[in-house]
Amino acid sequence: MTPTIHPGLEDIVAASTRLSSVDGLAGELIIAGFALEELAGNATAEETLFLLWHDRLPDAAELADFCGRLAAQRTLPSVTLDLLRATAAAKAPVMDALRTTAGTLSLWLPPSDDPWAEAIALTARFPVIVAAYWRLLHGEEPIAPDPVMGHAANYLYMLSGNQPTKAQVRGLETYLNTVSDHGFNISTFAARVIIASGTDLTSAIVGAVGALKGPLHGGAPGPALETVFEIGRVERAEEVLRAKIERGERLMGFGHRVYKVRDPRADVLSAAAERLIEAGGDRTVYDLARSVEETALRLLEEYKPGRNLKTNVEFYTALLLHLVGMETELFTPTFAIGRIGGWIAHCFEQREAKRIIRPQSIYHGPRGRQWQR
Amino acid sequence: MTPTIHPGLEDIVAASTRLSSVDGLAGELIIAGFALEELAGNATAEETLFLLWHDRLPDAAELADFCGRLAAQRTLPSVTLDLLRATAAAKAPVMDALRTTAGTLSLWLPPSDDPWAEAIALTARFPVIVAAYWRLLHGEEPIAPDPVMGHAANYLYMLSGNQPTKAQVRGLETYLNTVSDHGFNISTFAARVIIASGTDLTSAIVGAVGALKGPLHGGAPGPALETVFEIGRVERAEEVLRAKIERGERLMGFGHRVYKVRDPRADVLSAAAERLIEAGGDRTVYDLARSVEETALRLLEEYKPGRNLKTNVEFYTALLLHLVGMETELFTPTFAIGRIGGWIAHCFEQREAKRIIRPQSIYHGPRGRQWQR
Numbered sequence: 001m002t003p004t005i006h007p008g009l010e011d012i013v014a015a016s017t018r019l020s021s022v023d024g025l026a027g028e029l030i031i032a033g034f035a036l037e038e039l040a041g042n043a044t045a046e047e048t049l050f051l052l053w054h055d056r057l058p059d060a061a062e063l064a065d066f067c068g069r070l071a072a073q074r075t076l077p078s079v080t081l082d083l084l085r086a087t088a089a090a091k092a093p094v095m096d097a098l099r100t101t102a103g104t105l106s107l108w109l110p111p112s113d114d115p116w117a118e119a120i121a122l123t124a125r126f127p128v129i130v131a132a133y134w135r136l137l138h139g140e141e142p143i144a145p146d147p148v149m150g151h152a153a154n155y156l157y158m159l160s161g162n163q164p165t166k167a168q169v170r171g172l173e174t175y176l177n178t179v180s181d182h183g184f185n186i187s188t189f190a191a192r193v194i195i196a197s198g199t200d201l202t203s204a205i206v207g208a209v210g211a212l213k214g215p216l217h218g219g220a221p222g223p224a225l226e227t228v229f230e231i232g233r234v235e236r237a238e239e240v241l242r243a244k245i246e247r248g249e250r251l252m253g254f255g256h257r258v259y260k261v262r263d264p265r266a267d268v269l270s271a272a273a274e275r276l277i278e279a280g281g282d283r284t285v286y287d288l289a290r291s292v293e294e295t296a297l298r299l300l301e302e303y304k305p306g307r308n309l310k311t312n313v314e315f316y317t318a319l320l321l322h323l324v325g326m327e328t329e330l331f332t333p334t335f336a337i338g339r340i341g342g343w344i345a346h347c348f349e350q351r352e353a354k355r356i357i358r359p360q361s362i363y364h365g366p367r368g369r370q371w372q373r
Numbered sequence: 374m375t376p377t378i379h380p381g382l383e384d385i386v387a388a389s390t391r392l393s394s395v396d397g398l399a400g401e402l403i404i405a406g407f408a409l410e411e412l413a414g415n416a417t418a419e420e421t422l423f424l425l426w427h428d429r430l431p432d433a434a435e436l437a438d439f440c441g442r443l444a445a446q447r448t449l450p451s452v453t454l455d456l457l458r459a460t461a462a463a464k465a466p467v468m469d470a471l472r473t474t475a476g477t478l479s480l481w482l483p484p485s486d487d488p489w490a491e492a493i494a495l496t497a498r499f500p501v502i503v504a505a506y507w508r509l510l511h512g513e514e515p516i517a518p519d520p521v522m523g524h525a526a527n528y529l530y531m532l533s534g535n536q537p538t539k540a541q542v543r544g545l546e547t548y549l550n551t552v553s554d555h556g557f558n559i560s561t562f563a564a565r566v567i568i569a570s571g572t573d574l575t576s577a578i579v580g581a582v583g584a585l586k587g588p589l590h591g592g593a594p595g596p597a598l599e600t601v602f603e604i605g606r607v608e609r610a611e612e613v614l615r616a617k618i619e620r621g622e623r624l625m626g627f628g629h630r631v632y633k634v635r636d637p638r639a640d641v642l643s644a645a646a647e648r649l650i651e652a653g654g655d656r657t658v659y660d661l662a663r664s665v666e667e668t669a670l671r672l673l674e675e676y677k678p679g680r681n682l683k684t685n686v687e688f689y690t691a692l693l694l695h696l697v698g699m700e701t702e703l704f705t706p707t708f709a710i711g712r713i714g715g716w717i718a719h720c721f722e723q724r725e726a727k728r729i730i731r732p733q734s735i736y737h738g739p740r741g742r743q744w745q746r
Contacts, residue, residue: 003386007728008569012385013376014732021736033739042744055738057746079459083477086452092480099576100476104456107465107473184734190566194580196381197559197587203472207567207580214570216729355380356589359387361557363394365428366406371415373430 003362014184015192015353018055019345022183027261031181040177040268041170045151045338046070048177049123052345053116067150073124074145074154076132077108081142084129088136094333097133098126099209106202118201119344126340127151130333131158152176155337160325167279171324172334174272175317178265179335181342185218187211188339188346195347196357208343212336221331224253225318228289237295245303251296253315255307262310269316276323289319376735387557388565388726391428392718395556400634404554413550413641414543418524418711419443421550422496425718426489440523446497447518447527449505450481454515457502461509467706470506471499472582479575491574492717499713500524503706504531525549528710533698540652544697545707547645548690551638552708554715558591560584561712561719568720569730581716585709594704597626598691601662610668618676624669626688628680635683642689649696662692 006012021030029036032051039048043057046067050058058066076084080101087097105122114120132142135158143158152172156164164172182188187208195204211217231240244251277286293311300309321331350357379385394403402409405424412421416430419440423431431439449457453474460470478495487493505515508531516531525545529537537545555561560581568577584590604613617624650659666684673682694704723730 005386005389007388007726008730009382009385009387009732012382012732013378013735014382015380015734016378016737017734018736018738021738021740030736030738030740033742034744035741038742038744042746079456079463082459083452083456086455087477087480090452090480096480096573099579100480103473103476103579104460107460107463107469184732186566186570186729186731189731190563190570190580193559193563193566194584194587196589197563197584198589199583199587200469203580203583203586206472206476207563207576207583210572210576210580211567211570213576214567214572216569216571353380356559357381358559358562359382359385359557361388361390362386363391363403364389365391365394365403367394367403368408369406369411371407371411373415 003360005362006359009359014189014357015350017183017346017349019052019342019349020181020183025261027264029182029264031177036178036264036268040174041272043173043177045173045176045341048180049151049341052180052341053119053348069120070124070151071145071147071149071154073121074128074147076125076128077104079108080104080125080129081132084133084136084142088133091137094130094133094137094329095209095213095336098129098333098336099206099213101129101133102126102209103202103206106200119348122202122205123340123344124151126337127155128158130330130337131155134159134330155334156325159330164325165279167276167281168324171272171276171320175269175320175324175334176338176341178268178313179317179338181339181345186214187217188343191343192346192350193357195350196353196355201344201347204347205340205343208339209336212332212339221314221317221321221335223328224312224314225285225289225322225328227252228285228292228318231288231292234288234291237292238299241292241296241299245299251300253293253318254296254300254311255309261308263313265313266311266316269313269320270311273316273320273323276320281323285322286319289315376733378735379732382732387562387730388723390556390719390722392425392715392722393554393556398634400637402555402637404550409551409637409641413547414645416546416550418546418549418714421553422524422714425554425714426492426721442493443497443524444518444520444522444527446494447501447520449498449501450477452481453477453498453502454505457506457509457515461506464510467503467506467510467702468582468586468709471502471706471709472579472586474502474506475499475582476575476579479573492721495575495578496713496717497524499710500528501531503703503710504528507532507703528707529698532703537698538652540649540654541697544645544649544693548642548693548697548707549711549714551641551686552690552711554712554718559587560590561716564716565719565723566730568723569726569728574717574720577720578713578716581712582709585705585712594687594690594694594708596701597685597687598658598662598695598701600625601658601665601691604661604665607661607664610665611672614665614669614672618672624673626666626691627669627673627684628682634681636686638686639684639689642686642693643684646689646693646696649693654696658695659692662688 083101135142143161153169190211191204191208194207231237423439456474508515516534526542563584564577564581567580604610
């Protein structure tokens with residue numbers, strides 16, 4: 001009997017998780033018990049991390065302690081910083097630098113009895129690596145982390161050297177919370193496969209960063225805003241988009257593999273972008289993006305009626321992170337800074353399961369080759 | 374309807390592959406069309422790499438070209454060497470150093486149109502990294518690779534600085550061929566999950582090294598020989614082993630999750646060890662190991678009748694690599710040097726499949742939590 005092959009495993013349920021529920025038909029995302037809409041705009045980045053890792057929100061004392069432990073782990077080992085400098089000289093993309101230097105973090109961890117020490121160090125240092133690398137890449141010296149600032153605020157501060165506004169921090173935290181977990185996406189599954197071997201957390205996280213780098217990984221904001229910039233003026237939207245559709249190009253920022261109705265993350269990020277505008281953010285790009293969206297949805301319905309393509313998370317991620325003040329090359333690294341909370345929570349959940357993840361393969365190659373040389 | 378969960382995916386066939394066939398009930402391993410027994414003792418390391426990557430053996434001109442291209446890629450970027458020095462100062466385990474420094478290899482690759490360039494560089498440099506790190510860890514300077522030597526011979530040369538004997542090279546090549554591929558083991562599956570995102574080969578290989586580091590990864594020779602050294606003299610074998618079994622300890626080196634009959638790799642490695650002895654290898658440990666094996670199998674049958682536990686690949690790997698002249702800490706890194714050929718072949722096969730690997734999860738956490746702070 002020939003066994004059934006499940007390429008891509010998309011029809012297979014590999015685990016039960018307490019971390020997040022993705023319901024593409026209902027357009028519903030639950031993160032650790034909270035509907036996304038309930039959590040994303042309210043929690044700080046630290047609260048969401050604690051929630052994912054411990055399945056409850058911290059009380060005031062626990063939160064202060066947790067924030068303090070994260071802030072205390074923001075200093076990079078000198079070897080990591082040296083490697084960032086060398087990597088910047090080679091002009092490597094930010095995600096490549098993050099993958100490579102993240103691997104060094106386990107090597108200079110102070111010994112600790114705390115099972116969360118490696119998790120805290122990795123999480124605290126991801127923004128430090130990205131910000132330091134970004135500045136080195138642009139010929140600027142890294143800015144030392146500010147231990148008084150929160151996780152998200154300090155990231156923005158280390159990027160620019162400017163104190164971020166409250167609205168910017170809130171916008172970034174809403175984004176980080178929104179992408180903190182999303183079922184068994186590719187990078188999360190990669191992390192679980194690796195950690196299930198009994199290896200260290202850093203190995204799993206480095207593997208996840210490597211997978212997130214891939215262009216087929218969903219959720220990471222790629223060129224969604226590039227079309228908006230290419231269009232440039234509201235009046236050109238219809239002409240440019242119509243030409244793209246007629247050339248058979250996919251419109252970046254619309255449609256999702258899982259969500260058949262509106263992606264709930266898109267709503268949350270769209271609202272966050274609006275709040276940033278209300279707080280004085282750059283209205284030009286925002287208005288243009290809204291107009292492009294409206295035109296794109298109308299044209300998609302015209303050319304592909306009934307396909308019901310919606311604005312996806314990439315579109316609003318790009319818009320929100322642009323309004324927060326980030327350049328496109330920082331979008332995917334910032335996604336990693338948000339998703340590491342989920343990766344780590346999944347690694348701890350997988351460790352508790354105490355079993356390897358190892359499907360079967362069947363062989364279709366030749367047999368009986370003889371050595372004749 | 375509650376969907377069926379397949380934790381560990383062990384009952385699921387995830388792909389069809391042309392690379393290797395593992396038949397645990399028949400005790401049969403086919404690698405790219407060759408029964409293991411036909412390939413392992415005949416092929417050079419380079420021939421097996423070419424075979425795995427191109428599904429046929431090279432002709433003489435192709436083989437010379439392939440060997441030359443591998444040999445030309447043995448120089449490490451200076452950044453990689455600097456990182457090895459820093460890592461050695463931190464006394465990190467060899468596998469941690471390999472995972473971390475392997476990540477740097479993609480950053481200083483010369484641009485190339487050859488789709489195999491990254492594969493060749495990674496494969497050629499794995500032994501260089503391990504040997505350089507091993508020497509740095511012991512306060513010695515790395516030995517420059519010898520471009521005239523083959524892949525396996527040069528690895529042994531870089532470790533010790535001595536020209537290896539023909540028997541040692543043959544022994545090591547038999548080992549590297551034997552472990553070059555083995556179906557969907559944990560590290561291979563991790564590499565396939567990562568590369569399926571469309572990311573670079575280095576990301577997939579770094580993830581695989583991280584998974585291979587895990588104690589639950591099969592095949593990597595751990596403490597199998599430690600029991601032999603602990604026993605020390607043939608006369609003590611029965612007493613020590615009996616005490617271990619009665620304390621409920623697992624005897625390392627016996628039994629395998631997949632192979633219910635004798636592991637075919639054990640036979641091949643056992644024969645290779647015998648040939649090394651015939652060529653003048655150290656008979657003391659060999660005779661002791663054989664005696665320990667015989668006693669262990671007899672006692673296992675006495676205490677666990679019908680379980681039919683056999684000597685596994687770890688036991689003979691440890692014996693063979695010891696006879697080749699390696700210390701225990703080099704066993705798993707040397708496994709990686711063999712398995713990278715299979716990892717890369719699987720990555721290319723997965724790329725051709727052009728689909729992500731992403732199973733589903735179901736959610737058992739709470740719902741409807743409200744934000745009240």
